Amino acid sequence: MLIIATYDVCTTTAAGRKRLRRVAKVCESIGQRVQHSVFECTVTDMQFEELERKLLAEIDQTKDNLRFYRITEPVDLRVKQYGCFRAIDFNAPLIV
Template identity: 40%
Template sequence: MLTLISYDVVIDKRRTQVMKYLLGYGSRVQYSVFECDLTAEQFATVQRDIARLIDAQTDSVRCYRLDTGAIKQIRILGRGQVTTLPPYYLVG
């Protein structure tokens, strides 16, 4: 399911760790916003792992799960497009 993840992490080192971690799951669409296509299991893993990377007292991470209806309502002004990942990858 398409998942929008945004973060506001105070310390540069932690912010970089979160960014690098999320690069393994999706596309960076803005400075601190990622679009990820995650299964329920991956979503649980991402939540658990990010919770370990951040300081819950000072940092904020928001995860929005978007169903098909919500995806159809996305409007982008200016540059960019909604991330579309293929259902499979060909490795040759």
């Protein structure tokens, strides 16, 4: 399944900046960054639960925001992209 993970971490303190780096690192480990605080993640149900658990452990729910969007199939009808960035299709054939 395709999940969009978005976050907004309060960075007015040094602790907030550390949280931001940790949240980004968790997201980078499972997905691809498509905007500064937006990641596309192709995951199984178990991977999604693990991602959610890890991110909830990192954020401060009194100051930060975390949102997940599940993109239903067929993804091609649900996601349109414009501009210079093109997401990598990890399910497509690899051409060397």
